[in-house]
Amino acid sequence: MNMIQAINSALDVMMARDPDVIVMGEDVGYFGGVFRATAGLQAKHGKTRVFDTPITECGIVGVAVGMGAYGLRPVPEIQFADYIYPALDQLVSEAARLRYRSAGEFIAPMTIRSPYGGGIFGGQTHSQSPEGIFTHVSGVKTVIPATPYDAKGLLIAAIEDNDPTIFFEPKRIYNGPFNGHWDRPAENWSKHPGGEVPEGYYKVPLGKANIARSGEALTIICYGTMVHVCQKVVEEAGVDAEIIDLRTLVPLDIDTIEESVKKTGRCMIVHEATRTSGFGAELSALVQERCFYHLEAPIERVTGFDTPYPHSLEWAYFPGPVRIGQALKKIMKD
Amino acid sequence: MASESPRANLKPLSLHVPEPKFRPGDAVDFTAVDIPAAGAARRPDTADEAKEFIDLAYSMVRVLDENNRAVGPWDPKLTPDTLRKMLRNMALVRAFDERMFRAQRQGKTSFYMKSLGEEAVSIGAAAALAADDMVFPSYRQQGVLISRGCPLEDMMNQIYSNSGDKLQGKQLPIMYSERRYSFFSISGNLTTQYPQAVGWAMASASKGDTRIAATWCGEGSTAEGDFHSALTFATVYRAPVIFNVVNNQWAISSFSGFAGAEATTFAARAVGYGIAGLRVDGNDALAVYAATEWAAERARTNQGPTLIEHFTYRAEGHSTSDDPSQYRSAGEPTAWPLGDPVMRLKNHLIALGEWDEERHAAQDLELAEMVKAAQKEAEKNGILGHGLHQPLDTLFDGVFEEMPWHLREQQAQMMAEEEASGRPWARKK
Numbered sequence: 205m206n207m208i209q210a211i212n213s214a215l216d217v218m219m220a221r222d223p224d225v226i227v228m229g230e231d232v233g234y235f236g237g238v239f240r241a242t243a244g245l246q247a248k249h250g251k252t253r254v255f256d257t258p259i260t261e262c263g264i265v266g267v268a269v270g271m272g273a274y275g276l277r278p279v280p281e282i283q284f285a286d287y288i289y290p291a292l293d294q295l296v297s298e299a300a301r302l303r304y305r306s307a308g309e310f311i312a313p314m315t316i317r318s319p320y321g322g323g324i325f326g327g328q329t330h331s332q333s334p335e336g337i338f339t340h341v342s343g344v345k346t347v348i349p350a351t352p353y354d355a356k357g358l359l360i361a362a363i364e365d366n367d368p369t370i371f372f373e374p375k376r377i378y379n380g381p382f383n384g385h386w387d388r389p390a391e392n393w394s395k396h397p398g399g400e401v402p403e404g405y406y407k408v409p410l411g412k413a414n415i416a417r418s419g420e421a422l423t424i425i426c427y428g429t430m431v432h433v434c435q436k437v438v439e440e441a442g443v444d445a446e447i448i449d450l451r452t453l454v455p456l457d458i459d460t461i462e463e464s465v466k467k468t469g470r471c472m473i474v475h476e477a478t479r480t481s482g483f484g485a486e487l488s489a490l491v492q493e494r495c496f497y498h499l500e501a502p503i504e505r506v507t508g509f510d511t512p513y514p515h516s517l518e519w520a521y522f523p524g525p526v527r528i529g530q531a532l533k534k535i536m537k538d
Numbered sequence: 539m540a541s542e543s544p545r546a547n548l549k550p551l552s553l554h555v556p557e558p559k560f561r562p563g564d565a566v567d568f569t570a571v572d573i574p575a576a577g578a579a580r581r582p583d584t585a586d587e588a589k590e591f592i593d594l595a596y597s598m599v600r601v602l603d604e605n606n607r608a609v610g611p612w613d614p615k616l617t618p619d620t621l622r623k624m625l626r627n628m629a630l631v632r633a634f635d636e637r638m639f640r641a642q643r644q645g646k647t648s649f650y651m652k653s654l655g656e657e658a659v660s661i662g663a664a665a666a667l668a669a670d671d672m673v674f675p676s677y678r679q680q681g682v683l684i685s686r687g688c689p690l691e692d693m694m695n696q697i698y699s700n701s702g703d704k705l706q707g708k709q710l711p712i713m714y715s716e717r718r719y720s721f722f723s724i725s726g727n728l729t730t731q732y733p734q735a736v737g738w739a740m741a742s743a744s745k746g747d748t749r750i751a752a753t754w755c756g757e758g759s760t761a762e763g764d765f766h767s768a769l770t771f772a773t774v775y776r777a778p779v780i781f782n783v784v785n786n787q788w789a790i791s792s793f794s795g796f797a798g799a800e801a802t803t804f805a806a807r808a809v810g811y812g813i814a815g816l817r818v819d820g821n822d823a824l825a826v827y828a829a830t831e832w833a834a835e836r837a838r839t840n841q842g843p844t845l846i847e848h849f850t851y852r853a854e855g856h857s858t859s860d861d862p863s864q865y866r867s868a869g870e871p872t873a874w875p876l877g878d879p880v881m882r883l884k885n886h887l888i889a890l891g892e893w894d895e896e897r898h899a900a901q902d903l904e905l906a907e908m909v910k911a912a913q914k915e916a917e918k919n920g921i922l923g924h925g926l927h928q929p930l931d932t933l934f935d936g937v938f939e940e941m942p943w944h945l946r947e948q949q950a951q952m953m954a955e956e957e958a959s960g961r962p963w964a965r966k967k
Contacts, residue, residue, distance in 0.1 A: 226744070252744045258774055263733050263767030270674070270737025270751075273722065276744075278737075290763065297727045298734070304936040306715035306723035307705045311939075343937050366939045411942065455942035 205401040206393040207378045210352035211241045211317070214359035215279065217405050219249045222277065225363060227254045229264060229281030229317075238283060239319060239378060261291035265316065269298050272312040277363060285320035285372060286332045299368040300343030315362040319375035320348075321429055321476055322513050323382065323522055331513035333428075333477035338370045339453045339486065345369040345410060346453040350377070350431040351398025354451060357408030365410060374428035384433035384524040413457035415464070419446040422470040422535060425461060425487055427451065430474045430523070437528045443536060445472075453483055461487070462494050469500040470535050476523060479507040501538040504531045556795030560867035568875045576603035576822075577610020584835040588814040588842075595805035595815035598849060601824035602882050606889040612828040614666075618892040624665050624823050625883045625893070626901060628657040631681045632880060633905040634690060637913055638697055642711075642858045646921040647697050649711045653678040655821070655853030655871060656786050658879035660754075661685055662826025663782065667752055667834060672742075674722045674735035674753035677712055678784065686719040690909060694916035701927040702919035706935065711922075720749075728759035732768035732781065739779035739837075740771070750837040752780040752830075757804050757847075758789025758797045765807075769845070773811045776842035780833045783807070783845065784820065786852035791865040805847035813843045820848030821876040823883045849876070930956060 205213065218225045227242055227249075233256040236243030246254035257264050261282055268278040282288045288295075299312040322331035338346045345367055349355035355373065362369040376382050380390045381398070393399030416431050421444040424434050431449040438445045446464050450457065465471045471491045473484040484505045491503055506523050514521055560566050579599045582591040601608050608615075616624075635652040642650040653660070660681030667673070673682050683693060695702035697711040705715055715723035722738075725731060735753035742749050755765065760783055772779055783804045787794050797804075808815025814836060818825045826848060833844035853871035855862045887893030920927040934941060934949040941949070 258767070258770045260763075260767040260770060262764055263736075263771050266730060266733025266764055266767060267737030267740065267771055270734035270739070271741040272737075273734065274672075274738045274741035274745075276741045293727055294730060294733065294764070298725060298730050302723060303939070305705070305709050305713070305725075306717075307708060308936050309715045309717040310723050345938070455938075456944070458943060 205352045205399060206380065207349070207352045207355045207373065208239055208241050210356040210401045211359055211373065212243060212245070213401065213403065214356040214363070215242060215245055216248065218360055218363045219245065219253060221405065224276045225253075225279060226271070226276055227279050227281070228257050228268075230257055230259055230283050232256060232281050237281060239375065241317070242281065261287055261289075262294050265291040265294040265299065268314045268316075269294060269302065269312045272314050273302070273310045278314045279363060280314060280316050282316060282318040284326075284330050285318040285334050286329045288318055288334060292337075295338070295344065295368070296341050300341050303367070304343060311366055312368045313366045315359070315365075315369045315371050317359075317371045317373060319378070320372040321374045321376050322518055323376035323386065323429065325515065325518060326513070327515035328512040331518065333475065333508070335370070335372055335453055336477055336481060336483045339483050343368070345455065346372070347410060347451065348372045348374065348428045348453065349451065350374065350414075350416070350428055350449045351396070352393055352401050353398045354408050354414065356401055357406050358410065358451060360405065361407045361410050364407070369410075372428070376429045377432060381432040382429055383436035384528070385436070386519050386522070386524070408451065410452045411455035411457055413451055413460040414449040415446060415460065416449040417445065417447040419444040420468060421445055422472060422532075423448060423461070423464040423468045424472045424474060425450065426474040427453065428476070430476055433524065434474055434528060437525045437532065440525065441529060441532050443532060458490065458494070461491065465491055465495040466498045469498050471495070471499065472504040472506065472531060472535055474506045474523060474528060476508050478510045479505065480510050482507055501535050504535045506531045556793070556800055558793035558795065558866065560870060562863060562865065562867060564867045566867050566869040566873040568873055571875055573875055574598050574600065576600040577612075579610065579612060581611035581832070584832055584839065585841060588808070588812055591814070592809055595809055595817055596803055598817050598819055599825050599829055600819040600822055601828060602822045602886055606882070606885040608824055608886065612825060614824055614828040614831060616824070616827065618887065618890060620665065621883065621887055622893065624661050624827070625880070625887060626905070627661045627681065627685050628823065628880050628883065629902060630905050630909070631657045631661065631684055633902070633909045634680070634684065634693070637909045638694070639858065641697070641913065645923065646917070647699070647711050648922055649858055650697065651677050651712055651857045652854045653680065655874070655878065656784060656848070656850040657681055658823040658826050658883070659782070659784050659820050659848045659850060662823040663752065663830040666827045666830035668749070670720050671749050671834070672720045672722060672735070672738050672751045674731035674738070674751060675724055676731065676754045676756060676784070677724055677726070679754050680712065680714070683714060683716060683719055683721055686721070688716055688719050688721075690912035691916045694913055695919055698916060698919070698921045699927065700916065700920035700922070702916065703927070706932045707928045729755045729762040729764045731755070732764050733771060735779050736768045736771045736777045739777040740775050743775070743778055748838065750778040750780065750834060752782065754782040754784055756789055757783055757785035757787075757794050757799065758792060760804055760807060761797050769807065769811045769813065769843075772843040773813050776840065778837035778840070779843045780830065780837060781843060781845040783847045784850065785847050786850050788852050788856070788862070788866065790856045790860060791862075803847060805845060808845035813845060814841075815845045815847070817847045817849060819876055820850030821879040821882060823879055824886070851876070
């Protein structure tokens with residue numbers, strides 16, 4: 205399965221198991237979504253459980269809060285993560301705080317799916333990585349898978365979770381793992397172990413990172429598309445790096461990070477989002493606080509630049525093999 | 539010198555900035571406010587299509603006339619018992635407000651918001667809704683809680699953030715959450731409750747339930763995007779929801795003109811969405827009841843949403859942090875042409891021979907005593923500012939269903955901090 209099929213399968217499995225799970229969003233019904241992630245679900249589960257919505261993100265999320273309060277488990281789709289900003293108030297002030305402010309009387313168990321990230325010539329409005337905004341909010345979980353297997357298992361776990369969850373899908377790797385070399389042909393998930401996805405129900409727990417590659421020389425912390433890019437760079441550089449795929453940013457698997465950095469003595473953080481106040485800054489601070497006396501070199505951050513995502517120049521923006529490779533040389537020098 | 543501009547003969551454009559008719563020091567004259575006669579508005583069948591009665595979004599449904607009689611097709615023909623119950627509830631809201639306002643002034647809590655002059659809006663609606671219809675209130679619908687029998691002491695505990703506050707002191711005073719009374723958690727962010735009410739109503743409909751939802755916002759916050767998102771969703775899926783816009787003329791110090799009132803009515807917002815819109819005399823408890831009952835029947839019979847504009851007046855400040863004398867004429871509340879909702883209902887009952895001034899005065903006294911007694915009880919659980927009333931570590935409860943490591947760490951840090959601080963409430967676990 206590719207990642208789209210895995211996500212579709214997770215939704216299908218959960219809708220069959222739980223009549224309270226509903227899917228809604230722009231174009232998700234009859235058509236099955238612009239990326240086809242919800243294809244066939246309406247025909248199978250009916251129009252009142254899978255339906256198109258008006259183009260109003262604050263409406264989509266606000267309605268999901270009300271549905272959650274009633275007892276449903278909505279899985280709204282925001283067509284691109286770039287369009288989540290109109291829904292911010294409903295997410296940040298409402299969904300995220302409902303349990304807290306009502307002392308548990310009302311909850312908002314929803315999973316907001318949204319494709320994020322660049323590398324598809326999507327320009328400024330179809331390429332952003334806004335995860336850092338959500339990790340800064342108390343009360344929201346943030347999940348980003350890197351393989352079809354994880355995408356399905358994490359999505360099922362998120363739907364069953366009683367807290368509001370943002371589920372960002374790295375759209376650059378929907379159809380196959382992307383190694384960062386934009387001019388080389390893309391692989392196919394069928395040739396990747398992460399593409400082996402069981403048909404039925406299984407869960408990948410939230411808050412547990414995956415060691416995508418074990419190594420001794422360096423710890424690379426990353427998630428989403430960057431997991432695959434980092435793997436390729438490490439392979440090309442011949443560095444024995446340990447690569448941690450976070451899977452969930454909140455809750456964060458701090459134990460895995462701490463253990464790895466204490467073992468390797470070096471830490472590099474890679475994400476596609478803009479640098480300043482990005483999630484890498486939080487990771488860097490945590491590693492410094494917990495592993496300072498084990499570090500043999502300063503922590504390296506490799507990120508997108510602090511500019512909007514430029515359409516024609518997106519490969520200059522993207523933290524690809526060259527930028528990561530240079531950082532790798534620098535951190536291994538000492 | 540001849541201008542190069544192709545529009546040299548046009549006057550410059552100018553910007554219109556609305557201004558209320560009266561400012562502090564001005565004499566008030568409300569004769570320009572258009573108030574149709576009681577009984578004049580027609581009452582469509584609840585199954586009629588919204589486009590068949592667009593006129594009702596521009597006129598005003600009124601039941602009680604100048605002679606304190608109930609007239610016209612919207613007269614809900616309530617029993618004297620129901621009318622007395624509504625009067626009592628309205629008077630109770632007023633007594634509660636008065637007491638809690640004073641408690642804030644005495645420093646017993648941080649904040650309070652009265653609904654003086656608009657008690658009919660929540661009491662009339664609550665009387666017409668079923669007790670298990672879900673309400674998504676704004677901050678001036680405490681009348682719904684009172685109508686549904688929520689103990690005053692519980693409400694006060696919340697206002698005092700004391701040990702009896704089941705919201706654990708986590709919410710601003712009056713931001714109640716009462717699942718027992720189908721009363722949704724109140725948010726301070728305006729009109730966010732609108733799409734939430736629609737979502738709840740859609741869920742109810744999709745599960746084949748028979749309960750409906752109702753929600754309230756002020757006229758000022760109809761400008762919020764959530765308002766329009768909610769109306770779009772509601773019309774698209776024909777959600778069983780009642781939208782109430784409480785047009786009390788003032789959004790803190792901004793008059794209704796800044797929400798668009800110079801150009802049209804708020805009920806007319808419904809027209810563009812193809813949903814039913816009614817404009818009612820919000821100081822007439824019978825009109826509010828009748829409109830809500832009608833809208834509830836539409837919702838319950840799958841005719842979809844209704845938007846009701848309650849034309850009323852906020853006789854007090856926005857909150858205890860507001861001083862209306864700084865921005866509006868002091869004469870406005872008394873000159874308001876629709877009168878006082880409590881007095882109007884009282885006079886109606888008296889005209890019916892079902893009430894009298896003596897009983898009213900006795901009831902006011904009884905309610906004041908009742909509120910005072912509840913206050914006394916609530917204050918046994920503490921008041922805001924007198925130390926810590928909740929176990930300190932509850933501060934971290936409920937961010938997530940299960941506490942992740944970073945919150946557990948911060949919780950431990952806070953407890954250690956308190957241990958070290960020597961503050962009097964540090965040891966009060």
